[in-house]
Amino acid sequence: MNTKTQYHDLAMQLKSTHFIVRLATYRYYNMDQLVAQALTLFKKMLNKELLVN
Incomplete structure (x- = not known):
């Protein structure tokens, strides 16, 4: 198993x-x-949080 795979896991x-x-x-x-x-990730997370609550 390579380092990238280990970090991913x-x-x-x-x-x-x-x-x-x-x-x-x-x-x-x-x-x-x-x-x-x-x-972009923050906006997606914020929108998801607002939709959930």
């Missing part, structure tokens, strides 16, 4: 933690791409 056990961008994909991103992905 461990991350799947963390239900309230979201790994995005570099930690999730092992790719290089510019800072504007990092911020955009983080904001």
Whole structure:
């Protein structure tokens, strides 16, 4: 089992933690791409929370 697979398996056990961008994909991103992905995830999480409550 390679390191990426091990990290993925461990991350799947963390239900309230979201790994995005570099930690999730092992790719290089510019800072504007990092911020955009983080904001997109936050908006999705916020909308889901508002729909649930």
